[in-house]
Amino acid sequence: MGLAATGAAPSVAAAAAEHVRLRDAVEPDPARRAFYDRLYADFRTLRGDTARSWPLLGELRSRT
Numbered sequence: 001m002g003l004a005a006t007g008a009a010p011s012v013a014a015a016a017a018e019h020v021r022l023r024d025a026v027e028p029d030p031a032r033r034a035f036y037d038r039l040y041a042d043f044r045t046l047r048g049d050t051a052r053s054w055p056l057l058g059e060l061r062s063r064t
Contacts, residue, residue, distance in 0.1 A: 005051075006058030 001012055009015035028036055 002054060005054040006061060008058065008061060 001015070003009035003015040003019075004012045009018065
């Protein structure tokens with residue numbers, strides 16, 4: 001999504017086709033649920049806070 005948002009890929013689908021490789025699923029350890037929940041909450045916060053900068057990052061990419 002970041003590649004598409006910054007213009008480094010023409011679309012999310014194109015970026016996924018280029019960079020995503022599917023493998024067998026791995027189930028998380030239920031005993032670590034609270035740990036995973038905290039990590040995911042932190043990820044969501046960081047993603048929300050940085051999304052506004054993606055267009056600028058795309059512009060910086062084209063500067064020489």
